[in-house]
Amino acid sequence: MNIRVRIAPSPTGYMHIGTLHTVLFNYFFARQQGGAFIIRIEDTDQKRFVDGALESLLKTLTTLGLEHDEGPVLNADGTLSEKGSFGPYIQSKRLDIYKPYVEQLLEKGEAYVCFCTAERLEEMRAAQTAAKQTPKYDRHCLALSKDEVEARKKTEPFVIRMKVPEGSTTFDDAVRGPITIKHSEVDDQVLLKSDGFPTYHLAVVVDDHLMEITHVLRGEEWLPSTPKQVILCQMFGWESPVFAHIPLLLNADKKKLSKRQGDVAAEDFLSKGYLVDTLINFVGTLGFNPKSDEEIYSKAQLIELFDLSKVNRSGAVMNIEKLDWMNHQYIAKLDEQKLYEAVKPFAPEIDFTNPIALRALQIEKSRANRLTDFAASLAPYLGIPAYVPTILVWKKADAEDAKKNLENIRAILSGAGEEAFADITLIEGLIKEYISTNALQNGNVLWPLRVALSGAEKSASPFELLWVLGRGESLKRIENALNLLA
RNA sequence: GGCCCUAUCGUCUAACGGUUAGGACAGAGGCUUCUCAAGCCUUAAAUCCGGGUUCGAUUCCCGGUAGGGUCACCA
Numbered sequence: 093m094n095i096r097v098r099i100a101p102s103p104t105g106y107m108h109i110g111t112l113h114t115v116l117f118n119y120f121f122a123r124q125q126g127g128a129f130i131i132r133i134e135d136t137d138q139k140r141f142v143d144g145a146l147e148s149l150l151k152t153l154t155t156l157g158l159e160h161d162e163g164p165v166l167n168a169d170g171t172l173s174e175k176g177s178f179g180p181y182i183q184s185k186r187l188d189i190y191k192p193y194v195e196q197l198l199e200k201g202e203a204y205v206c207f208c209t210a211e212r213l214e215e216m217r218a219a220q221t222a223a224k225q226t227p228k229y230d231r232h233c234l235a236l237s238k239d240e241v242e243a244r245k246k247t248e249p250f251v252i253r254m255k256v257p258e259g260s261t262t263f264d265d266a267v268r269g270p271i272t273i274k275h276s277e278v279d280d281q282v283l284l285k286s287d288g289f290p291t292y293h294l295a296v297v298v299d300d301h302l303m304e305i306t307h308v309l310r311g312e313e314w315l316p317s318t319p320k321q322v323i324l325c326q327m328f329g330w331e332s333p334v335f336a337h338i339p340l341l342l343n344a345d346k347k348k349l350s351k352r353q354g355d356v357a358a359e360d361f362l363s364k365g366y367l368v369d370t371l372i373n374f375v376g377t378l379g380f381n382p383k384s385d386e387e388i389y390s391k392a393q394l395i396e397l398f399d400l401s402k403v404n405r406s407g408a409v410m411n412i413e414k415l416d417w418m419n420h421q422y423i424a425k426l427d428e429q430k431l432y433e434a435v436k437p438f439a440p441e442i443d444f445t446n447p448i449a450l451r452a453l454q455i456e457k458s459r460a461n462r463l464t465d466f467a468a469s470l471a472p473y474l475g476i477p478a479y480v481p482t483i484l485v486w487k488k489a490d491a492e493d494a495k496k497n498l499e500n501i502r503a504i505l506s507g508a509g510e511e512a513f514a515d516i517t518l519i520e521g522l523i524k525e526y527i528s529t530n531a532l533q534n535g536n537v538l539w540p541l542r543v544a545l546s547g548a549e550k551s552a553s554p555f556e557l558l559w560v561l562g563r564g565e566s567l568k569r570i571e572n573a574l575n576l577l578a
Numbered sequence: 579g580g581c582c583c584u585a586u587c588g589u590c591u592a593a594c595g596g597u598u599a600g601g602a603c604a605g606a607g608g609c610u611u612c613u614c615a616a617g618c619c620u621u622a623a624a625u626c627c628g629g630g631u632u633c634g635a636u637u638c639c640c641g642g643u644a645g646g647g648u649c650a651c652c653a
Binding site (some may be wrong): 100101104134135136137139140206210213217221224225226227228249251253268271272273274276277279281282284285286287289291292293296311312313314315316317337339340342344346347348374377378379381383384385386387404405406407408409410411413414415416417418420424456458459460486487488533534535536537538539540541542543546548549550551552553554 | 579580581582583584585588589590591592593600601602603604611612613614615616617645646647648649650651652653
């Protein structure tokens with residue numbers, strides 16, 4: 093069987109991290125099975141439509157490196173087109189496709205016209221709720237005669253509802269096993285709205301059939317409405333796709349992740365300085381675990397290891413500390429060029445034409461959790477911060493000692509060539525030699541030297557600083573420290 | 579409230595019905611060390627409760643409890 097999966101984001105203008113979670117599972121599954129990964133836009137609610145949202149979604153997908161096989165495409169010149177032979181992939185452009193299917197159900201008596209106003213429905217639900225019943229359409233319009241329906245259709249707005257039959261529906265969820273729901277629990281869902289647009293439930297069933305979708309991987313919130321779609325499939329005589337309801341992403345309070353509780357867009361995480369690889373690794377292993385003790389997985393590994401039977405059933409809270417830790421792992425693995433490219437947009441103030449900045453990047457990456465950390469950690473390399481001279485003094489020594497050692501080191505470094513600074517082990521050898529010859533403790537020399545070079549009590553090692561700053565800048569900073577001590 | 583789903587350290591998770599219930603993040607302590615990171619080592623921390631099936635339940639079944647989801651002309 094040719095596996096075909098689709099994701100169906102609604103155009104809200106950004107990619108919710110929960111959407112990314114679902115996208116990832118679909119993507120992994122499709123790629124592993126050698127199937128098609130399809131993007132279909134579910135924009136049947138005109139009220140929800142946000143201008144430019146589709147472009148933004150496609151851009152994010154590209155940034156994340158999650159290429160799709162079919163669906164809308166954003167061209168280099170900013171225009172939109174499509175690829176794939178099952179289009180159009182935007183539901184608002186498929187309105188005419190849905191109509192005949194609704195007619196078909198109407199003819200078979202499996203759907204009916206309903207003229208109930210919003211007010212009446214509201215009153216009905218209020219009464220049902222007051223009577224402690226589950227709100228459900230009371231089939232008020234089912235009894236209408238054919239003639240009356242035809243007459244009123246000419247003047248009144250109407251919707252088409254599905255007539256849910258007696259009985260119950262069981263479907264076999266690929267992660268949760270068989271699930272049965274009695275039809276007495278299923279509402280007579282509106283299929284066609286009064287504005288002529290289909291509802292999600294109709295559109296998704298028709299499109300999944302026409303686009304030959306074989307597997308539907310989606311969030312758990314869809315579980316209760318799945319019978320509606322299965323029933324529709326049965327009415328049309330179609331086979332249901334395989335459903336796999338994946339666990340929800342939760343807030344720290346275990347509630348479904350919501351916009352109110354901080355940034356929840358994938359784009360937000362990117363702009364906070366998390367790497368794409370981190371995001372894919374982290375979000376892709378929430379509710380899914382390849383069953384090993386490893387924590388770090390590349391996209392390629394996740395594609396290889398993905399297994400629906402290993403998807404968890406309970407919701408997962410995002411642990412931001414772990415995200416930071418993971419991002420740190422990925423940053424530390426970045427080579428010189430990749431690190432530079434990644435950091436650059438996050439540190440616009442830093443002059444990377446200065447080789448000191450490039451070298452500092454290498455040293456500071458072991459301290460960074462996010463790309464945004466570099467703007468601050470690199471700054472002291474490019475301009476010595478002001479500091480009070482007292483911090484030049486090691487806790488086990490005095491100012492006199494600091495001054496003497498700095499003077500001696502200055503002399504040694506002045507005698508060393510540029511090439512000594514270009515090699516950390518070489519420059520370290522020079523300093524260490526001075527320490528041992530004079531029977532000093534490391535702190536007597538390294539502390540004041542390090543503070544002189546960094547201007548801070550906490551920093552990288554003096555050897556790393558010398559390597560980063562180079563001969564000229566290093567000597568300048570030592571000179572500056574000696575002036576402060578004088 | 580009805581229905582549905584779920585339940586292992588604080589969090590993410592592992593454990594063909596037989597393990598001292600494992601790993602990771604965060605925490606604590608230590609090593610290293612001129613400081614801060616990084617790294618390494620050690621440590622504390624969990625099977626929701628009650629029944630049943632079984633020689634033996636984290637695991638299978640039932641009940642309870644708790645949490646979540648969902649009950650629109652939104653997806």
